[in-house]
Amino acid sequence: MTAHSRSNRPLAWLLFGTGGFLVAFFFPIHILLTGILQPLGVLRDPGQASLLTLLESPLTRLYLAVLLICAFWHAAYRLRDTICDALAMRQIDLVIVSLCYAGATIASVATIVLLIRVP
Amino acid sequence: MPQYSTFQPKPYRPRMSPYWYLDRWPYLKFMVREASCIFVAYFAVVMLLQIHAISAGPAAYVRFQAWMRCPLILDLNAIALVLIVFHAVTWFALVPRVFVRQMMGSAIPDVVAMLPNYGAWFVASAIVAAFILRLI
Numbered sequence: 001m002t003a004h005s006r007s008n009r010p011l012a013w014l015l016f017g018t019g020g021f022l023v024a025f026f027f028p029i030h031i032l033l034t035g036i037l038q039p040l041g042v043l044r045d046p047g048q049a050s051l052l053t054l055l056e057s058p059l060t061r062l063y064l065a066v067l068l069i070c071a072f073w074h075a076a077y078r079l080r081d082t083i084c085d086a087l088a089m090r091q092i093d094l095v096i097v098s099l100c101y102a103g104a105t106i107a108s109v110a111t112i113v114l115l116i117r118v119p
Numbered sequence: 120m121p122q123y124s125t126f127q128p129k130p131y132r133p134r135m136s137p138y139w140y141l142d143r144w145p146y147l148k149f150m151v152r153e154a155s156c157i158f159v160a161y162f163a164v165v166m167l168l169q170i171h172a173i174s175a176g177p178a179a180y181v182r183f184q185a186w187m188r189c190p191l192i193l194d195l196n197a198i199a200l201v202l203i204v205f206h207a208v209t210w211f212a213l214v215p216r217v218f219v220r221q222m223m224g225s226a227i228p229d230v231v232a233m234l235p236n237y238g239a240w241f242v243a244s245a246i247v248a249a250f251i252l253r254l255i
Binding site: 019020021024025026027028029030031032033034035038039040043044045046047048049051052054055060064068071072074075076077078079082086087088103107110111114115117119 | 137140150153154155156157159162165166167169170171172173174176177179180181184187188192196197199200203204206207210211239243244247248250251252253
């Protein structure tokens with residue numbers, strides 16, 4: 001009976017699933033408001049001072065931390081498989097995995113640092 | 120088990136084209152959905168830039184707003200919105216596949232199983248919009 005090594009995929013898939021759920025629920029409204037309607041002037045922008053008051057609240061920072069970190073890990077999991085399958089690069093899977101998850105780690109650290117350092 | 124040493128037939132492995140996803144429409148839909156992840160990462164970075172701009176002061180925020188008005192960024196945001204809504208719709212479409220059929224005894228129409236997700240999506244979006252527009 002050969003011993004089968006366990007895959008690490010399920011752990012990463014849990015993060016992917018959480019991220020996918022949060023992205024599906026919350027990203028569209030963020031993109032619609034911050035990315036499209038406010039820059040075009042359809043809806044008013046509350047201004048930096050008002051948004052800073054909102055950002056100072058621990059609840060906002062917790063929400064943003066969870067949303068953005070899960071989004072980065074969701075994107076990393078999916079990006080690895082997309083690059084391997086769409087660009088036929090499954091042979092260098094190890095390189096792609098390292099790059100994707102290194103990027104997700106750096107982005108997660110950047111998110112935490114930025115949210116801690118809100119004045 | 121007898122080992123045939125003189126002739127070992129090689130297993131047949133058909134070569135797969137790198138453009139396999141262009142063969143059929145469901146494959147292309149799958150690949151488009153998977154490609155939405157790049158735009159998830161892009162907009163998450165945009166949100167990080169927004170957080171930094173808000174923290175850095177009024178001048179930085181004005182620069183951020185001007186950057187968001189660039190046509191290129193507006194186009195990228197529009198594409199990101201379309202693809203992430205596509206991701207959300209396909210995500211909710213999986214719910215009747217994995218959840219309700221296992222829990223309920225009688226068959227429930229797929230639409231009924233998907234409706235709570237769309238309701239929650241609408242409520243969550245309304246709450247987040249109220250916060251972003253500082254109505255709360």
